Amino acid sequence: MSVLTKHGIKMEQKPLNHTGKMADNKNSNIKIFIKNFNFYYGASQALKNISLDIRENTVVGIIGPSGCGKSTFLRCFNRMNDTIVGVRYQGDILIDGNNIFDKELDIVDLRRNVGMVFQKSNPFPKSIFENVAYGLRVNGIKDKEYLTHKVEKSLKDAALWDEVKDRLANSAFDLSGGQQQRLCIARALAVEPEILLLDEPASALDPIATAKVEELIHELKKKYTIVIVTHNMQQAARISDYTAFFMMGELIEYDITSKIFTKPSKKTTEDYITGRFG
């Protein structure tokens, strides 16, 4: 599939074995380690016995039909699901070797370390500057100079600086949809997370804005480990190093992206990729 070539995939990375574990992890460290993970909304099970590893400085795309549990899975990494009443989970998720469900763990620290960008851009009803500074402020940073510096840097990293540098005091609502989403990315980058979770970040954007966000993700990979849920298979093929295919709460296949899109080992994956359902 030629869709892979735009940004180039590192083909030297070895494929995974059937358990979902890395066959070879010499290239980079394992950042997130998920083992036998189950998730329930009340009585209904949303995720079934998921095991997979995510490596540092890679982009992992999560694809699958609606309601397959991709977003639920993503929201486990920063425990955003905790805000929903009646959820339960079993199994382990380790980030840098630490279990994120550990009772000792401070959920605020976890969320600062694991940034998230939501499907629908959600700028706060504040100025552009204050939106980006928000995460720093709640983490106790008051130094005006540092805030100014950090806001500028984050907006530059999110490829938004040139478009907004003259109107930082304006409401974030004055921005276009694509700019708002990049603002949300900048806001997440400002607190210097190590992992970035993107929940269909381009689903509400036009093609030009989408291309900008994708380019941005490719840039961000150098510094962050990125997990992205997407509905758009071409997008997954374009931007992710690894792709995980979910269906009905199960991880069907997880492999390097080129393999998933050219020689998937499961029939279901092939059917989905080729558009036979979903």
Place this chain on the structure above:
Amino acid sequence: MKNRKAEQFLGFLILRACVFFVIAALLIILIDIFTKGAGSINWEFLSAMPKKGMTEGGIFPAIVGTFLVTLITAILSIPLGMGCAIYLHEYAKKGKITRLIRMSIRNLSGVPSIVYGLFGVVLFVQLLKLNTSILSAGLTLGLMTLPWTITASEEALKNVPKAYRDGALALGATKWQSIRTNVLPYSIPGMLTGTILGLSRAAGETAPILFTGAAFYLPFLPRSLSDQFMALPYHLYVMATQHHAIEKVRPIAYGTALVLIVLIFCMNLFAIITRYKLRKVRLK
């Protein structure tokens, strides 16, 4: 086709008639009070003490009394009501008990005001020994206003998009930080509006202050919050039904009604302006 159009025409006609009926009833009351009350409004009426058994003079002490008692009401019900609403909506576990508490609060807003009045007598006047005073009456009205304040504040909180809360949490904010910096700035206009509407209703109440502090006739201003006071709604009630020379004081009664209506209108207007202004600030 023709039937459908006729049906639509009839439907709109009925709805229009409903609106017309409501507006007409309101207008008749307003016009009646304005035409009969406007004549008695002058500077003396607003700024002087009542004289000669309230057959002459002004209603100044009643204006001051209503103002003071509403102030006490606000001081009690605004912080308590907002705090209660924030806890119920943001922190309380969503379960049977919370639902029961919320239902009870809503039901409390339907309790007749005379019940609050009598409750105030027992609690504030007798038990807490505050006597019949501005304080007792204000606190009684405050209790009566609380269900309104809580319900209005909860509605305002409900209108804050979940994305604002989640967005803040995802950036490493604590729950309280997300509420204080992201939820409250957005919901306070709505909270204030609901609260001020509740207060303006309290300002016009008679029954709760009847036994807790309002005086029939006091031709001087209260010196402290533990004094009795005159209040506009009670004064109106006295002038309209209890006075020995009802026919003679009728213009004063109309004047009092007009002042009360204008006062409440001003409070509501203030609520609307506040909301509008805060909303503008919020979006900047």
